Amino acid sequence: xxxxxxxxxxxxxxxxxxxxxxxxxxxxxxxxxxxxxxxxxxxxxxxxxxxxxxxxxxxxxxxxxxxxxxxxxxxxxxxxxxxxxxxxxxxxxxxxxxxxxxxxxxxxxxxxxxxxxxxxxxxxxxxxxxxxxxxxxxxxxxxxxxxxxxxxxxxxxxxxxxxxxxxxxxxxxxxxxxxxxxxxxxxxxxxxxxxxxxxxxxxxxxxxxxxxxxxxxxxxxxxxxxxxxxxxxxxxxxxxxxxxxxxxxxxxxxxxxxxxxxxxxxxxxxxxxxxxxxxxxxxxxxxxxxxxxxxxxxxxxxxxxxxxxxxxxxxxxxxxxxxxxxxxxxxxxxxxxxxxxxxxxxxxxxxxxxxxxxxxxxxxxxxxxxxxxxxxxxxxxxxxxxxxxxxxxxxxxxxxxxxxxxxxx
Numbered sequence: 001x002x003x004x005x006x007x008x009x010x011x012x013x014x015x016x017x018x019x020x021x022x023x024x025x026x027x028x029x030x031x032x033x034x035x036x037x038x039x040x041x042x043x044x045x046x047x048x049x050x051x052x053x054x055x056x057x058x059x060x061x062x063x064x065x066x067x068x069x070x071x072x073x074x075x076x077x078x079x080x081x082x083x084x085x086x087x088x089x090x091x092x093x094x095x096x097x098x099x100x101x102x103x104x105x106x107x108x109x110x111x112x113x114x115x116x117x118x119x120x121x122x123x124x125x126x127x128x129x130x131x132x133x134x135x136x137x138x139x140x141x142x143x144x145x146x147x148x149x150x151x152x153x154x155x156x157x158x159x160x161x162x163x164x165x166x167x168x169x170x171x172x173x174x175x176x177x178x179x180x181x182x183x184x185x186x187x188x189x190x191x192x193x194x195x196x197x198x199x200x201x202x203x204x205x206x207x208x209x210x211x212x213x214x215x216x217x218x219x220x221x222x223x224x225x226x227x228x229x230x231x232x233x234x235x236x237x238x239x240x241x242x243x244x245x246x247x248x249x250x251x252x253x254x255x256x257x258x259x260x261x262x263x264x265x266x267x268x269x270x271x272x273x274x275x276x277x278x279x280x281x282x283x284x285x286x287x288x289x290x291x292x293x294x295x296x297x298x299x300x301x302x303x304x305x306x307x308x309x310x311x312x313x314x315x316x317x318x319x320x321x322x323x324x325x326x327x328x329x330x331x332x333x334x335x336x337x338x339x340x341x342x343x344x345x346x347x348x349x350x351x352x353x354x355x356x357x358x359x360x361x362x363x364x365x366x367x368x369x370x371x372x373x374x375x376x377x378x379x380x381x382x383x384x385x386x387x388x389x390x391x392x393x394x395x396x397x398x399x400x401x402x403x404x405x406x407x408x409x
Contacts, residue, residue, distance in 0.1 A: 013043075014031050014033075014034060014041045014042060014043050015042045016033070016034050016037075016040070016041060016042070017031065017033050020033075026043075028043070111178070112156060115156045115159040115163075115178075116142070116155065116159070118159045119142070119155050120139075123158060123159050123162045124137040125323075126322060126324055126366050126367070126368060127210065127214070127323070128323060129270070129316050129319065129320050129325040130263075130270070130319075130320070132263035133264055135263070136260065136264055140203075140261060141155065145207070148189075149189075150185060150186050150190070150193075150204065150208065151186070151189075151207050151208055153185035153189075154183075154186035154207065154208045154211040154212070155207075155211065156178075156182040157179045157180075157182035157186055157215060158179075158211045158214055160175045160178040161176070161215055161219060161368075162218070162367055162368070164176045165218055165221060165222070165367040165370075166367050176222060179215075183215060186212070190208045190212065193205050194244065194247070197248060197252045198255075199252075202248075202251075202252035202255040203255075203256065203259060203261050205252065206245075206252060206261060206264075209241075209244055209245040209248050210245060210328070212244075213238065213242055213324075213332075214368050216241050217238060217327070217368045217369055217372065218367065218368035221370055221371070229375070230370075230371055230375035231378075231379045232353075232379035232380060232383075233379075238331060239331050239334065240339075242328065243332075243336065245332050246333075249265075249332070267312075267313075267325075267329075270315050270320075271319070272315055272319045273318075274314055274318065275318070278314060281355060281394040282307065282310065282311045284391070285307045285351070285352060286307060288348065288391060289303045289307065289348065292348055299337060299341070302337045302338050303338070303349075303352065305335060305338075306330075306333070306334050306338050306352060307352060309330055309334065310330055310352070310356060310359075313325065313326040313330055313359075314326065317359045317362050317363070318362075321363055321365070322365050323363070324363075324366065324368070324369075326359045327359065327363055327366075330359075345383050347384065347388045350380050350383055350384050350388070351388060351392055353376070353380055354377055354380045354381075354384075354392040354395040354396075355392075355394070355395055357374075357376050357380065357399055358394070358398045359373075360373030360376065361373030361374060361377075361398065374399055377395055377396070378400075380392075381396070
């Protein structure tokens with residue numbers, strides 16, 4: 001009587017075992033027979049992969065000395081391997097050789113990360129006038145800050161102030177405290193660096209000085225003291241800061257214009273048309289300046305320059321109303337002589353300033369400016385002689401409305 005088979009018969013063996021008519025244990029990718037004979041092991045296309053996965057692999061013969069491809073497969077990581085392999089990437093060791101260390105786990109300051117993300121996503125747009133300048137504020141400034149802790153403090157200070165001015169009132173104290181702390185670190189470096197401007201620190205100083213101007217505008221909106229709130233006196237202080245920016249840019253102009261900050265110094269003409277009534281108002285300032293010259297001793301050249309600068313920047317106010325381009329740009333361009341006339345309350349200087357308030361008011365949706373235009377104009381009108389009120393009809397109408405005009409004039 002024939003002997004009963006002691007093994008399960010299968011049609012899924014490899015080709016070599018079928019040709020030799022021997023039982024194949026169907027271990028994949030190389031069966032035991034092919035491994036011992038060092039032959040190529042191939043399975044027919046219709047072989048069941050599920051079968052191969054379900055059937056447990058049989059142990060290899062101890063007689064085999066030569067490593068096979070099967071042994072390589074057996075040494076592969078288990079499904080859980082990615083997790084211990086990560087440990088190896090971290091400390092240069094495998095799970096079997098790694099040892100515990102006393103090194104502290106590095107922490108991530110999520111608040112500072114939030115401030116930096118806010119700067120790149122939101123705050124930087126209020127400094128930009130077009131795509132090229134946005135790249136400077138959004139990317140190049142941050143790249144520079146990664147090499148300059150003081151500049152990074154400046155970015156974080158302005159971003160924190162942005163939150164203080166735009167988030168819920170209950171959160172304002174937290175953000176203000178953070179903004180003040182970062183500002184202190186940034187200002188120290190600015191005071192030290194401004195003494196000697198070099199190609200290496202020019203971009204840091206340029207960025208810091210611009211951030212300080214924005215901070216000065218924005219922090220006044222949170223002031224408790226009346227003298228520090230938005231108004232003509234506070235604006236004079238901002239203009240003094242802007243003179244510092246002008247000093248830095250004049251010293252570093254050649255460096256900055258050949259750097260990736262160059263777009264900031266090539267304003268160009270935005271593709272917008274200045275409204276006719278704005279052109280007429282600026283033309284009126286030119287005629288008034290000429291009339292003052294004919295009336296007697298008058299520094300017409302100084303006023304010509306500041307009026308020309310206001311006209312040159314006015315298109316940017318219509319292209320990007322919420323940008324700091326005109327509010328800060330004009331403040332940087334005005335001369336010390338004009339500021340002296342303004343502090344002396346010279347009528348024409350007050351009239352020119354009233355026209356500047358229109359552009360400040362246009363940027364009122366900029367969180368760092370808000371009510372600045374209205375507050376300064378109200379102070380100007382209190383100082384202006386009634387005989388000069390006719391020259392500020394346009395600013396009154398644009399900022400304060402028709403009702404104020406009929407009551408004041």
